[in-house]
Amino acid sequence: MPTGRAAYADTRVWLLKEYGPICAYCGETFPAKVLTLDHVTPRRGRSAYDRRDNLVLSCADCNGRKADKPFLTWILANKVRARHLYVYGQHLSVGILDILRPMVGTEVDHLLERRRRAPVEPRPVYGGLADDEDSPYLEDSPYAPPRRAEPEPPVAYVQRASPRHGDGVFAAVPIAAYSPVIEYTGELITHAEAEARYPTVPGAGAAEHTFVLQLDEERAIDANVGGNAARFINHSCAPNLEPIRVGDAMWLFAVRDIAAGEELGYDYAIELDERHTPAAKRRFPCACGATTCRGTLLRSKGARLSPEVAEARRVVEARIAALDEG
Numbered sequence: 001m002p003t004g005r006a007a008y009a010d011t012r013v014w015l016l017k018e019y020g021p022i023c024a025y026c027g028e029t030f031p032a033k034v035l036t037l038d039h040v041t042p043r044r045g046r047s048a049y050d051r052r053d054n055l056v057l058s059c060a061d062c063n064g065r066k067a068d069k070p071f072l073t074w075i076l077a078n079k080v081r082a083r084h085l086y087v088y089g090q091h092l093s094v095g096i097l098d099i100l101r102p103m104v105g106t107e108v109d110h111l112l113e114r115r116r117r118a119p120v121e122p123r124p125v126y127g128g129l130a131d132d133e134d135s136p137y138l139e140d141s142p143y144a145p146p147r148r149a150e151p152e153p154p155v156a157y158v159q160r161a162s163p164r165h166g167d168g169v170f171a172a173v174p175i176a177a178y179s180p181v182i183e184y185t186g187e188l189i190t191h192a193e194a195e196a197r198y199p200t201v202p203g204a205g206a207a208e209h210t211f212v213l214q215l216d217e218e219r220a221i222d223a224n225v226g227g228n229a230a231r232f233i234n235h236s237c238a239p240n241l242e243p244i245r246v247g248d249a250m251w252l253f254a255v256r257d258i259a260a261g262e263e264l265g266y267d268y269a270i271e272l273d274e275r276h277t278p279a280a281k282r283r284f285p286c287a288c289g290a291t292t293c294r295g296t297l298l299r300s301k302g303a304r305l306s307p308e309v310a311e312a313r314r315v316v317e318a319r320i321a322a323l324d325e326g
């Protein structure tokens with residue numbers, strides 16, 4: 001089994017032969033010598049370059065952008081990137097392909113088929129590791145890739161008036177179960193700060209409170225500051241989305257297959273410091289229309305998740321844990 005430099009060179013040559021001189025993240029073709037190996041998820045152990053199922057070819061530009069970002073942060077930021085990694089990373093571990101597959105949709109199938117029918121002729125590989133003379137990392141190098149603007153990720157959702165409540169958010173395309181749909185953005189604040197900003201005084205309703213989403217035991221996200229379309233997603237007692245923490249961010253994942261045109265919804269599961277009395281529940285009424293509607297946005301911590309949501313949490317959290325452990 002080759003180690004160190006030899007393993008690096010071997011894996012690099014093998015990837016060039018398998019896929020051609022293409023960056024697995026941006027999908028662009030480069031002179032072979034500017035492409036370096038990148039660990040898709042954090043490297044494990046000393047002989048990391050022997051682990052082909054965690055290595056892809058990357059251009060200098062993508063390498064720089066990725067830096068030390070956790071895998072999911074890097075991939076979730078850009079669906080085009082996920083699609084390329086799926087097409088040019090068919091040798092990657094099952095855990096990685098499992099999280100990519102629902103993100104890339106069926107349109108990649110024909111890309112894979114085309115690649116199988118017409119394997120790319122590898123270009124000659126010049127040397128092994130880049131040396132100082134012609135390193136792609138030197139800006140004046142003829143091999144330095146051109147600077148490009150990050151492509152806009154395709155949008156899987158659309159915001160418009162909802163029959164349920166105010167504006168809602170709807171699936172623009174079919175969305176596969178367990179795929180990340182949208183990040184819930186906003187200002188990261190403590191629970192104390194959230195309570196100071198939006199005190200839950202008796203008699204007051206849910207209007208403002210519903211823009212604050214709990215991230216973990218200490219922190220919450222205030223979507224009134226820097227929030228995106230996720231703050232317009234309505235509550236549902238029979239949700240098709242579930243908020244799941246990914247590092248310091250909250251993402252809404254599909255708990256099942258969602259058809260194009262369906263309104264998106266997640267369980268706000270608001271938890272008050274005070275007891276959830278019938279009066280308190282009435283201050284946060286729900287009219288989501290689900291047959292399982294509990295009549296309120298409040299949910300106590302001990303309350304059981306539906307089997308569908310519980311299963312989605314299990315699958316997604318297992319994937320996150322497997323991919324981001326290092």
Ligand SMILES: [Zn+2]
Binds near residue numbers: 023024026060061063
């Ligand atoms: Zn690239």
Ligand SMILES: [Zn+2]
Binds near residue numbers: 236237286290293
């Ligand atoms: Zn309801």
